[in-house]
Amino acid sequence: MRLPAISWRQKVILTSLLCLVLPSVITLVLTADYTKNELKNKAVAKAEQSLEVADLYESNIMRDMINAFNSIQYDSEMITDLRVAWNMHKTDPSGSVDLLSFKKITERLERIQFFGGKTYVTILLPNELYFSNYSTYKNNLSFLYNEPWLKSLAREPVNTTRWLGTQKNYVRADADSAPRVVTIIRTFQIYAKGVNAYIILSKPEEQFRQVFSQYASDQVMMLLDADGTIISHTQPDQIGKAVNPVPQDESYATVRQNGKGYIAVSHPLKFAGWSMRSLTPYENVTSKIGNLFNYVFILQFVFFFLFSVVLLYFLGQWTLPIMKLARTASKVEKGFLEERSKVRGSDEVGHLGLAFDKMLDRVKEMIRQVETEQNRKRMAELELLQAQMNPHFLFNTLNSIRLRAILKGEHEIGEIIGSLSTVLRMTINRNNEFVPLHEEAETARHYMDLVNFRHHEGVELKVNLASDTLLELIPRFTLQPLIENAYIHGLQQKNGEIAVSAWKSSSFLYIEVMDNGVGIAEDKLADIRSGAPISGIGLKNVKERLQIIYGDLFVMEMDGAPGKGVAITLKIPLNGREEQAHVSSHAGG
Known part of the structure; x- marks a missing residue:
């Protein structure tokens, strides 16, 4: 049986692969058993050295926190000041304490020096009286009295110290920069056989973690509590997870995490049954073969x-x-x-x-065909333009009718024809896509005159534009759809009042259209604020058009209540408006 023929290219590729892969496989097989144990021993020895260095740092932090407890609890002047503060707190009818009278307590807490950096010290006295070495402005700590671990510790003997591990940072001012803290708490009494008080010490978790990257950048190190829960980790997203223990009769264990192999080495600490663990990736181990x-x-x-x-x-x-x-x-x-x-x-x-x-x-x-079609289309458009009525003829005719009506004493009809001519001119004119705000308001006023004449209603349009906004350029027909929406849906085509206001703040122009009509249901307003589509065609077109022009900087807000009318506010950015107007003007022309 003959084998199927293969091309010369396939032969070259197969031969080249054999020349590269076969020697590599042979040499790796011969050296694998010899290097395996040596690599593991070196990795374990290095991990133990790193853990011993980290042990010195972590133990200093934990020992320093214990010493801080003692310096506070056995400071007679501190205890005396705390007693005075608590007695005043009990006897004060309002249940409050003038904290400025106990400035010495706060200053004493602030003078305590800690190893490793910032430490939050909190003293909780009965009846929700507390002191700290950090600002409690807008940071009410009363919730600490209801924490489950505090209630559990209250049932323990006095001077009991409990290591709580990692918690969410309760100091709001530093919560963004240090989202987690490692906390320990101790009970004590300011009076013999009195009610319990508590000292809470917390350090940012990053203080425990920083030694890991300094002395073991090629390892994954972590701090574990007695239950095997991660307190601090080289990778902060692993905090709070549980890990399997390393057998006590072995110096290391082989584990797999996220599909990768690691050599795990554990090292116990002297406090609270905590320990440290080092994970050395196999990839790092195999890169050092000697x-x-x-x-x-x-x-x-x-x-x-x-x-x-x-x-x-x-x-x-x-x-x-x-x-x-x-x-x-x-x-x-x-x-x-x-x-x-x-x-x-x-x-x-x-x-x-x-x-x-x-x-x-x-x-x-195809390009040649497209050019031919474009030329034909352009010729058709020119023919269509030639067939259209000259808008100036229409405007001149309307003005002639208006003057004739005024001469005959029909001033109201003349004014209505003038408003119609103005609105029609703004509708047909495409030369300027942007117009000054005062011109847009004047067009809206003419539109309102036509509506009142048509429906015989007494809708009053009030315009209040700040003087520094009159010349600001906005897209044409921005106000008219909003006023039309207020008249149809707000006033329901009946008597009422529509107010247009404009002002500038920072780098934004604010335009508000408000009516005193039937208002809007709360559930519908909530849907609109949550991003639901706007039902009105005019409102939808205004919002989409301004978003296309100004992008994400433009904001359209709606506010109102049943029976109290609706207010629509446009927030238009001022930066770059001249460039936008220039581009849109050329595009319209």
Whole structure:
């Protein structure tokens, strides 16, 4: 039975792969057993050294916190001041204490020096009287009295110290920069056989973590409590998770996390049954093989170099047509549509070159067709424009009718015709997409005159524009849809009042359209504020048009209540408005 024939390219690829892979596999198999134990021993020894260094740092922090407890609890002057504060708190009818009278307590807490950096000290006395070495402005700590761990500790003997581990930072001022704190708490009494008081010490979790990256940047280190829960970790998102313990009769264990292998080494601490653990990735271990690995690496490099020379030669021959295709595509991208690759052949690349050249010929033909169609379309548009009535003729006719009506004493009809002429001129005129705010308000006033004349209603339009907003440019027909919406949906086409106001603040122009109509239901208003689509076509068009012009800086807000009318506020950015008006004016023209 004959084997199927393979091409010479396949033969070269197979031969090159065998020359590269086979020696590597042989050398790795021969050295794997020898290096395995040596690498593990070195990794374990380094991890133990790192843990011992970290132990000194962590133990100093924890010992310093214990000493701080003692310095507060056994300071006679501090206890005396706390007694005075608590007695005043009990006897004060209002249940409050003038904290300025006990400035000495706060100053004494602030003078305590701590190893490792910032430490939050809190003293909780009965009846929700507390002192701290940090600002409690807008940071009410009364909730600490209801914490489950505080109630549990209240049932324990006096001078009981409990290590709570990692918690959410309760100091609001530092919660963003230090979201987690490691906390310990101790009970004490300011009077013998009296009610319990508490001292709470908390340090930002990053103080426990910073030693990990300083002394063991190639390891994953963590601080665990007695239950195996992570208190501090090189990767903060792992805090609070539980890990499996390392057997006590072994110096290390092999674990897998996130699909990767690690060598785990544990080290107990002297406080609270806590411990530290180091995870050394296998990848880091295998990268240090010593002299034998260097020999293997040199051997592999020789084979790799030979393979690369052969492979690069053939790749150069294979990729030459592809590079020619790439250069042709680059020139075509720059606009040289006459360029052709002229790559031909019986293989896949030759077929690709022929298809690419035919595609360019087809594209060129399609461009020629599009140009022809565009010319025809332009001619049709010119013919259509020639057939349209000259708007100036219509405006002049309306003005003539208006003057004729005024001369005959029909001043109201003359004014209505004037308003109609103004609104019609603004509708037909496309030369300026942006208009001054005062001109837009005047157009809205004319529109309101036409509405009152048509429906015989007495809707009053009040316009109150700040003087520094009159010349600000806004898109045409911004106010008219809002006023129309207020008249139809707010006043329900009946008598009422519509008010238009404008002012500037910072770099924004604010425009408010408010009516005193039927208002809006609370559930519907809540839906609109949550992002639900706006039902009115005019409001929707105004919002979408201004969002297209100004982007995310534009904001449209709606406020109201049943029976109290509706107020719509537009927040329009002022920066770049001249450039936007200039571009839109040219686009409209």
